[in-house]
Every structure is written in structure tokens, then in C-alpha cells.
Amino acid sequence: MHHVAAALDRLSELAASPTVSTLAAAFDAAGHELALVGGPVRDAFLGRSTNDLDFTTDATPDEILAIVKPIAEAHWDIGRQFGTIGAKIARETVEITTYRADTYDGASRKPDVVFGDTIEGDLVRRDFTVNALALRLPKLELVDPSGGVDDLLAGVLRTPSAPEVSFGDDPLRMMRAARFAAQLGFSVAEPAVAAMTELAGAIERISAERVRDELTKLLSTASPVRGIRLLVDSGIADRVLPELPALRLERDEHHRHKDVYEHSLTVLEQAIDYEVARGRLDSPDLVVRLAALLHDIGKPRTRRFEPGGAVTFHHHDAVGAKLARKRLRALRFDNDTVDAVARLIELHLRFFGYTDASWSDSAVRRYVRDAGPADQLERLHILSRADVTTRNRRKADMLSFAYDDLEQRIAELAEQEELAAVRPELDGQQIMAILGVPPGPVVGEAYRFLLDVRLDEGPIGEDAARERLLEWWAARGA
Template sequence: MSDRIGNEISVPPVADALGEVFAAAGHELHLVGGPVRDAILRRDTVDLDFATSAHPEVTQAILEEHSSTIWTTGREFGTIGAMFRGHRVEVTTFRADTYDGVSRNPQVAYGDNLTDDLRRRDFTINAMAVSVPGHEFSDPFGGLTDLAQQTIRTPGTPEDSFADDPLRMMRAARFTSQLGFHVDPAVKTAMTNMARDIERISAERVRDEFVKLMGGTDPVPGLRLLVATGLAEEFLPELPALRMAIDEHAQHKDVYEHTLTVVRNAMSLEEDGPDVLLRIAALLHDIGKPETKGIGPDGRVTFHHHEVAGARIARKRLKALKFPKDDIGAICHLIALHLRFYGYGRGEWTDSAVRRYVTDAGAVLPRLHKLVRSDCTTRNKRKAARLAADYDALEERISRIAAEEDLAKVRPDLNGEEIMTLLEIKPGPQVGKAWKHLKELRLEQGPLSREEAETALFAWAREQGIAVPGSRE
């Protein structure tokens, strides 16, 4: 049975070639974990992970002899990496680790058999192996059955597994996003009871799992699981807090449900695969609502300036999760601008307002278009159609003005050197103020002729008490 299944799994030829090298040296080699799971599911995999009976020093010697490049950054955990025949491979000695119950770092102990190694893995669907080059299939914990039933279950008790490594709780949510699987009830119970243990994990590791979840086929089930088990409360409490804020349009159960709908709407507008920054902006776009919730004179719930509060809250949370500075800037910029469009349909926007919209958005404009469209979740078909038509009109107007002017590079009609020459001043704050004034005019009026720009500069200089050389007007 195991041989038949092993032969049915599509094992890359390079894996068999590496297996022959280890066999010649007298050691077992098994393709393990994600590559086996993905091969059964007919999913592509890039990196190849192996388990071996060889200890790290032996593995390193073998790989040095047969590989173009090796790396030993994981050696203390028994892992040696290499580029073998053009493929990235990682080979880890059989492990039988124990954990200290405080950090996520294992007390490394090498094992002497494959079954013990597979027992210490996160989920049964990742605890399968195929020997190379023999293709003997090993599945001591029922991973193949769980794969068929689309179930996320741990090899041992989930309590023991999560006590060893609490990050596995987030990984369970991530797999619901990436694979569309559901968690076993016992796993969900353990996640709920042990949610606070995630505090043992570094912010960087939590962030990485969260990003992988958000980049999955459908993040929403994973997000629901994080909220339902209390895990979200530990690292992203602003998300479950949305359940307390009633949507002012009364079209959704609460802002939380509206938010999940916006995430899916944003996904539907993606063009070249998952846009994780757009998805996170969609997830966080309304997190300022609980803080700004109020009741108007007419009894309607209001969330005035929640976009400003949301951008501030998001910045603090993303910094705590150690997101890259540029990613934080882009996400918070989107949140701050996501309401700017509303009011356009009332005919209040001049060409100047359109220029400012484009200029203020800058590099995030393409994502802003998608976020604004995604934020329309009303069930009123007429209202939805009107909002969509209004945004179509705005994009067409942006295109028209962009064809006449380079909106992506709005600059004053005079540069800094020209300002200094015309006013006969040296570099300093006055030059920057003059440049900013001319840029404001450019946004308000569009391109100015050279003569118009000079006249505007001299008029501004006189207002500032700056002497205008000669008799220039």
C-alpha cells in the first residue's frame, strides 16, 4: 500500500538524485512535509524539504561534495541548505525535540527514526514522507485521510503541539486560508484555551504568519478563526473590536462583517495575484470606527473622521508587528484617503480637486481606486450602481486631465534654481516656501505659462516682504 501510494506521488527527479547520493553514503533520505502534501494535492512547490538519518556534520560533507552552494544558518537545529542541481533543498536530521515552554525555540535532540521525526511536526497533513529514491510512503498519523477530508489535525494532542510551539495556532488559521481546509474541533478548542500563549512568539514570526494568511486563496475563513478563538485579540485586537460598532448604513450585521466583505471585494479586483498590502488596507480601513462612534441628532450612528483615527491606529499596530516602514506608509495612506471620494457625485469637485486627489494619493492611487470601489457593500442596487458610475466618471476625468498634464509628476512651473535666480536669493527656507506656493497654484489652476508663473512668484514675494529685483511685475 505504501509503495503504491509513494509511486503515485509526483516526486521531482532532483529529489531522487539527492536520495541516491545519501543512499551511497549509507543514510536514509525522505521528502517530507509541505512538498509531499502539495504533490498529493497537485500543487506546485518550490523548496524541497528532506529528513535524514545523517547528522548535520555528515549532511554538510555530503552536500559540499555534490552541491554548488550550501548554507548552514540552520545547523544548530540540524538543518543544512544547498543548491543541488539548480534546486533549493534543505536537509534536516531526524529530530525528537523538546521545548522549554517559554520561548518557541526547541531544545534540539536528534532522533533515530522517521516516525518520531514526523510526530513532532505541526499537522498530520505535514507529517507524511516519501523515501527517495525508493518512494516508500510513510503516514503514521493519518495525514492522507485528513487531506482527503480537508481537516487540520495535529499528530498528537493539540495541547501538546501548541505548548511546544504556539505559532502553530496561527499556522492552522493560515492553512484554512491557503488550502480551504477546516480545523478539527479539538484543535479549535485548544486554540481558544491557549490563545494567550501566542505572546511567547516574536512579533516578526506572528507578522509573517499573518501575511501568509492574508495572501492565501481566501483569507476570510482564517480571519474568522483567529477572531473566534481569541487569537486575533492577542496580536490584532482592532479586528474583533469591529464587532461592537454597528454600521451606520444598517446594511450589515456590524462593521466586522462589512470589513470581511470589503476584503473579498478587494480580492476580486486583483489583477496579478494576491495584493497583500491592498488586502490588509481593506481589513484595517474601518478600525477607527469604534473610537469615533457617536450618535447624531437624528439618532443615526456616526463615525466622523474615522479614517484619520484608523490611519493612526493602524500605524501603531503595524509598527508593533514589525512591518516594513514602506508597507506601513502605503497601508496607512490608503486608510487615510479611502473616504476622500465620497462627495464627488454631488458635483463639488473641480479639476483642482481631482489634481489634489491624484497628487495626494501618489503611488497608492491604483490601490486606492480598488479600495474605494471595494468599500461599497450596500445592498441597495440603485445606490451601488450610482456609486460605481460616479467612480467610473472620476477615473475617466483623471485620465482626461492626465492626458493634458503629467499628474503623476505635478511640479511647480518654476524649479528651485529658477526661483533663486528670479528673486536673487540663496538656498534656504524662502525657496521652499516659494516652491510650495507655486505648487499650490499649479494644483489649483493647472499649468501656468512662464510669464504667469513669474508674475505669481513676484506677487507672492512682495506679500512676504521679499524685495523683487529691479522693476519686475
């Protein structure tokens, strides 16, 4: 049990920190119970660093406020109706919640908050036993009413109450099971998996925003695939992200093609590896991860069996981009995320077309222009590289070298000309002056013509651009 001893050492260090000791003394002086609860206690047993300091107490929200006001640099009561008060103490943000004994009415999306009077009652209604641990302050007594320490040491996620009751109370806990399985590398206890499968439909009671947040947290873990498999296998993904389980295309012996679902999970894992290794984006990058997971969702709709046993998926990039846009909007992702993911899916095949022939400078410029801003180009680099999952070493190396070459070309062209700001050499005002035309659609047409010249030939100088514009104008008039 050296794990437990080490964890208690870590917890007593945490309890001695200025924030925790200040709070503990204030609650003790006011005659109220206070305990550190959930994540920080769990993480002390796992040897992980903790970011959130969550506390629970028998004090009511008003009493909590009265205790923290004199010692806090700031406080807020945004979660007051759920019994939660936030505060900044000794430069750290904390949340303090009154013991809960809440009941869900089984139909609405919101819990009815009922305050409880014991810490044990509060802990038993939490999502998993490993999160139902508390450390009483200031006396440093571990409270573990449901065997959470044993489950932590065994690496198992169990619900403190019967899983069908727990998941029935708040169906989002089923998605939290998948997220914690990925985040902690734990397995989910068999009865909980059975309950997830049986109650999968209940996830439809949860608002799209809460589902989105949970999906985001899962995808932001270091290795989300374990959790994604659980959502797909239990049938929950059929309700929240049906395009994903739809990738499990049946195959027969005549039509051999890669399992698109397994391929997509591999692409996600490889994309995360590239994202971390290249270090050019803030990691975790949700756009990269969503695009990697969903890049082939257009395949089921576009699959055709050709004579001779070949399978084609023509235009699955465009179809997939449209499907992704629709699904991410339904999940209430913000417009920037939706646009960025859809654009990557739309462009994810572009590179493979270019490996067949050598690229012209014009093709390289278009690739950069179509990708968009620098972070989107970096994401496209990551997705294109991650999309190579062939077991054929020679083919994989060839594609990887081809992409190295492309990135080299982009860098060289960018040095020669500011590639990020590809603009024609004449602006709208100059076009109107040269052609003697007022503002109108024709100016846009001329601008696009000059932009194509710029992309195809690089900088040619203002005088040459003027000549080309007049030639175009004469031809257009004719």
C-alpha cells in the first residue's frame, strides 16, 4: 500500500499550501466542516498534478460567502443555485460547494438541487467511486465511502450507486465514463458498460451543449481512442455522432478495402502524435482532432462497387465536409471550429492527387491559398501526413518524403514572396483607373483574373500586370 502512503504525503503537502490552509482555518474557526474533494484527491493517488481545487462543506452558500469574503482576493456566486461559490485565495481559484443530496426527476435535463447534511451522502451521489474521495480538513482524514481507493489501484471505473440508477439520474455520466477511461487509462466495470448499452438512448435527454463539452474533453485527452471505442460499442455514438459508427462498413471477400472506422481511429492517433511532435499549434488542437476523426465520413454515402472488385469513394471529401458541417452545427460547435474542420475535410485528398505528378509552383501557391491562414495550413500538413496508414513501408516512406518535399517547396516560395499575403499587383482602385470603369462586378472579375496570373506566375511587376489587364479587357470586350 505504498501508493496510499505516497498519496497521503502528497495530500498533506497540498493541505499545507497557502490556499488550502487559509481556507481550512477559516471554515474551522466558523465551526463548519470542509473537505478537499474529487479530482485533486484522485490525482494525488495517481501521482498526477492537479489544477482544480474543489471543496465541499456543510455550510450553505450564504455561509460560504460570509466565510470567504474576508480572506478572498475575489469571489463569485455564479453557481449559487447549485450550491457552488467560487473564490480566488492566495492567487489560486477554488470552488466550494454545499453537500448535495440532489435528485433528478428522470425526465428534465436539470437536477433538482437538494442540499445534504453529510459528506458521505454527498460522495455517494457522485459519478464514479474514484471521484467520490474526500480529504477532511484540517484533520487530514480520508473519506472513501464506496471503495474508490481500491478502484483507483485496480484502474477501474465504477459508479458508487447501481449504474442504471446513476446513469438514469444523469445520462451524461455515460459519456464521462468514456472520457475518464481515456484520460486515466482505466477500464469501465462490466455492469457500467452493460448499463451504458441498455440506456444509450437516454443520452438524447441531454442538451447538445453538454454533449459537445463532454466530446471536446474526450478528444482533448492524450489518447482518446479507448473512450471513442466505448461510445461506439455501447451505441451512444449512434445518438451523438452517428457518422462515426457508420464508418464500420461491411466487407465481403470480393470487395477488399480498409476498414474505414479502424483507419479513422489510427489517423486520429497519428494526428495527435504529429500535433505534439511538431509543436506549432496550441495542443490539444480540437480542430485537428475532429478533422482526423471525421475526415472519411463521406465514404459510406459515396461507396460504389466497380466491375472487377474495385471500390471507389468519389467526392467523399466534399460530401464528408458537408456532413461534418451539419453534425458539428447540431452539436453547437462555434462557427470558426465548424468552418475550419469542414475545410480540412474538403482538402484532405488534395495532397494525394499531387503526388502523382510533380507540382508546379502555381499548384503549391494554390494549396497554400486554399488552406487559408498559417494555423490551418499547419493542420492540413498534420492531417495529410496522419492520413497515411498503409502497412506497406515503402509506400508510406514515399508519401512521407513527398510531403517533406512539399513543405520544403512552400518554405522556399514563402521566402521568395510573402506567400501568406498573395494579392494581385494592382488593387481595385488601380483597376478602375486603368480601365476607366466605376465600382461594380467587373472590378471583381478583373481582380480575380490578376490573382490567377499572380498564382500561376508569381510576381511579375506592376507594369506587366497593367499590360496583362488591358489585354484581358480587350479580349473580354471582343
